[in-house]
Amino acid sequence: MKLLDFIIGNYDLKNDRHLADKLDISTPVISRIRNGHTKVSAEMMIRIHEVFGIPIAEIKSLCNMPSQSAQ
Numbered sequence: 001m002k003l004l005d006f007i008i009g010n011y012d013l014k015n016d017r018h019l020a021d022k023l024d025i026s027t028p029v030i031s032r033i034r035n036g037h038t039k040v041s042a043e044m045m046i047r048i049h050e051v052f053g054i055p056i057a058e059i060k061s062l063c064n065m066p067s068q069s070a071q
Contacts, residue, residue, distance in 0.1 A: 001034045003048075003062035011052060023047055039063075 004019065013019050016034065020027040025047075032038035040048075045059045060066070 001036075002064070003040065003059060004030065004034055006062050007048070007052060007054070023051055040065075 004016065007013065008015070008019055011022075013022065016030040017027050020030045023030075023044075025044075029038070033040055033044075040059070040063050045056055045063075048054055048059055049056055
């Protein structure tokens with residue numbers, strides 16, 4: 001998934017497990033998001049924003065979600 005790959009690549013994380021640890025969630029949650037079984041929730045977007053400082057609009061873009069201004 002584009003968002004997860006972006007975070008791992010730009011924040012010097014080795015893999016999904018390290019990303020899960022950084023977000024304080026379980027690795028299976030990351031796996032379900034990566035495999036398309038679960039969408040990135042609003043809570044997860046906020047958590048990513050808080051931990052990595054990525055703007056919500058950019059997170060939505062990386063998830064291929066429309067931004068508020070596009071609606």
